[in-house]
Amino acid sequence: MDVDRLRVLLNQKQIADKVAELGAHITLDFAGESVVLIGVLKGATIFLADLARQIKLDATFDFIAVSSYGNSREQSGEVKLLKDVDHPMEGKNIILVEDILDTGLTLTYLKNQMMGHKPKSLKIAALLDKPSRRRQPIRGDYVGFEIPDEFVVGYGLDFAERFRNLPEICVLETDGNSS
Ligand code: IMP
């Protein structure tokens, strides 16, 4: 049987400091304007909740859902929209809020999808980035941490829906997969 082991990669203070930095950056970039934070369910919810409180602007929330990895760690290559935004986005400053940029397939799909709503601007905020895994040439506008190619959980990120409630971001080491 697999034994899960968690190794802390980013602690609560490191995350909080970085989220405050990203919020301050967004606040400056959109001074005098309103923004819509669009969270990608479910992984981005905790990041969005913390980031939103560091953005000192007129802000609203919306959420979208896409098909996920299921219980596997690998991206199937196919992204499907399961839930669209609830409100019209035409003329809005959209910030897509995502937990992690991995292959880039999800955000490439969502970016194209959201452009169809004719926003005024469209930016990407991702707490984590695994640039070495990229299969689509996409980059985040507000990126928290670049991390190595390891599977991480916590602070919203899951493995088979578990571990989202961990306050830290941890590498999930499974027997046979650890050094
Ligand atoms: P992408 O389409 O490959 O960029 O994948 C993005 C999505 O994959 C994220 O929203 C996460 O749900 C999931 N994902 C990618 N890497 C990890 C990881 O290390 N841990 C947990 N989920 C991940």
Ligand code: MG
């Ligand atoms: Mg996700």
